[in-house]
Amino acid sequence: MAAIYSLFIINKSGGLIYYKDYGSAGRMDTNDSLRLASLWHSMHAISQQLSPTVGCTGIDLLRADTFDLHCFQSLTGTKFFAICEPGAPYMELLLKGIYELYTDYVLKNPFYEMEMPIRCELFELNLSQAVQKDRVALLAR
Amino acid sequence: MIGVGKAKQYGNVLDKPLSRGRQEVSLSAFAFLFSELVQYNQTQVDNIAELERRLEDAGYAVGARVLELLCHRDKGNRRETRLLGILSFIHSTVWKVLFGKVADSLEKGTEHEDEYMISEKELLVNRFISVPKDMGAFNCGAFVAGIVRGVLDGAGFPAVVSAHFVPIEGQQRPRTTILIKFAEEVIKLLLQILKEFFVFVARKPRKSQYCP
Numbered sequence: 001m002a003a004i005y006s007l008f009i010i011n012k013s014g015g016l017i018y019y020k021d022y023g024s025a026g027r028m029d030t031n032d033s034l035r036l037a038s039l040w041h042s043m044h045a046i047s048q049q050l051s052p053t054v055g056c057t058g059i060d061l062l063r064a065d066t067f068d069l070h071c072f073q074s075l076t077g078t079k080f081f082a083i084c085e086p087g088a089p090y091m092e093l094l095l096k097g098i099y100e101l102y103t104d105y106v107l108k109n110p111f112y113e114m115e116m117p118i119r120c121e122l123f124e125l126n127l128s129q130a131v132q133k134d135r136v137a138l139l140a141r
Numbered sequence: 142m143i144g145v146g147k148a149k150q151y152g153n154v155l156d157k158p159l160s161r162g163r164q165e166v167s168l169s170a171f172a173f174l175f176s177e178l179v180q181y182n183q184t185q186v187d188n189i190a191e192l193e194r195r196l197e198d199a200g201y202a203v204g205a206r207v208l209e210l211l212c213h214r215d216k217g218n219r220r221e222t223r224l225l226g227i228l229s230f231i232h233s234t235v236w237k238v239l240f241g242k243v244a245d246s247l248e249k250g251t252e253h254e255d256e257y258m259i260s261e262k263e264l265l266v267n268r269f270i271s272v273p274k275d276m277g278a279f280n281c282g283a284f285v286a287g288i289v290r291g292v293l294d295g296a297g298f299p300a301v302v303s304a305h306f307v308p309i310e311g312q313q314r315p316r317t318t319i320l321i322k323f324a325e326e327v328i329k330l331l332l333q334i335l336k337e338f339f340v341f342v343a344r345k346p347r348k349s350q351y352c353p
Contacts, residue, residue, distance in 0.1 A: 108172040108269035110179035111276070121271040125313060 003088040003138050004131060005067065008033070009102065011115045012077030014041030018118040022131065040081060044071065060092075074099055094134050101126050165241065172269050179270075179281060189279050197287035197302075204291020207235055220296055224331060227296045228257055228321075231289055239288070240265045245316075255328045259289070259319040260307070267317060280304040282317045289319055299324040 006028070009018035016037035021027055028036070044058040062069040068088060071081040072095035080095050080102070105123040106112050112120060151157045182195045211234055212220045221227040232247040236259075250256025264282050272279050282304030290302040300323045306315040 105269055105271065108169070108176050109271055110176040110183070110281070111271070111273050119273065122269065123271065 003085050003135065004091070004094070005083045005085070007080070007082045007098070007127075007131075008037050008040070009098075009118065010037045010041055010079045010081075013115070014038045015115065017116065020127070040069075040071070041079065044073070044079065070095055072096060072099060078102070088138075090134075090137075094130070097130050098127065101130060168265075168268075171265075175266055175281075175284070176269075178284075189276055193279065193283040196281065196283040197290065200284040200287020200289075201291040201294070204288035204293075205295045206291075207239065207288065208292045208295040211235060211238060222297070224298060224323075224327070227293065227298055231292055232259055235288070235292060250320075253322070255323045255325075257321045257323075259321070260316055261319075262309075262316045263314070264304075264317040278306060280306055280317060282319065285317075286319050289321060293321070298327050300327070 005021070005023035007018070007020045007022070008016060011017050014037065016034050019028075019033045019037070048056050048058045058071070058073060060071055062071075063086070066086065067083050068086050068091070069081060069083050070091040071079060072092065073079045080098055082091060082095060084091055101123060102118075105126055106118055106120050109120050109122070112118065178199060179192075179196065182192055182199075186192045186195060208220075211230075212218060215234055221230050228247060232244045236242065236244040244259045245262050246258075246260045248258045248260070250258060261282075264285060266281055266284055270281050272281070286302040286304040290300060293300045293302070300321050302322075303320050305318050305320060307318045308315040
């Protein structure tokens with residue numbers, strides 16, 4: 001069983017720009033994934049306002065019985081979040097790694113339009129390698 | 142003028158030695174700049190062939206300057222005048238200065254006498270670039286092809302240079318091949334030189350004829 005079930009990248013206005021399914025269970029159709037992405041975007045924004053602590057940057061981790069949701073927000077407001085097995089370790093590291101891949105293979109690509117859905121072959125390739133590596137590392141642990 | 146505990150001062154800027162400078166620049170900075178170059182040119186054209194031509198022209202200017210600089214810096218103001226000489230100069234010296242490594246391979250075309258190919262598994266300018274499917278065989282290596290054309294043209298070997306993706310078996314990513322097709326006059330000149338050489342050899346009197 002894969003540690004990571006699915007990965008979402010949303011732009012700063014809450015639009016889904018990348019979605020990838022890794023687990024076999026709980027596949028989502030396009031509409032559901034878009035809905036979940038904008039829902040998470042709003043929840044994240046509300047949580048910042050509601051938080052009693054000063055300087056809160058939003059929800060980093062949401063824990064449920066059947067899944068964990070790890071979220072990483074870049075300085076520009078692009079959010080990366082992954083749904084994974086409950087208690088899966090080192091997800092923040094994987095998300096940061098994915099952010100790095102995004103800056104390399106998406107932002108440096110002259111054919112990518114900002115805030116638009118990501119369709120970059122090199123990003124796909126390196127992302128699947130990173131996820132694969134993460135899985136192997138998880139098995140070794 | 143005497144410098145006070147400083148590096149030697151040169152009265153004339155022309156007396157200053159040409160420094161080797163810092164050998165490397167940030168890859169990220171280059172990637173962003175190159176990406177902007179492509180994006181800007183994309184706004185100026187309405188078809189892909191035109192975009193390729195514009196990138197090649199941008200590279201041509203780099204190539205012409207690189208030839209000038211490297212001949213002065215590395216070759217003591219000498220320039221290669223032989224075809225294979227200039228090709229290996231591009232393959233090794235130019236590539237090393239521009240991309241930090243020697244090109245993966247330099248081959249002669251199998252089908253045509255006047256074609257040569259420089260192949261690179263992963264061209265530096267293409268490192269972060271994924272060309273969308275609808276752009277067909279467009280390759281940003283056109284910029285590098287332009288550099289090669291600039292160097293060759295400056296050295297007196299006019300050629301048509303183009304960049305192509307060539308799929309490799311068992312690899313997901315294709316490699317980039319820079320195809321160099323020399324102008325007819327270059328090949329004619331070479332043949333002429335060869336012919337003259339053979340005529341000269343044939344005419345050369347043999348020793349035995351003079352020793353009865």
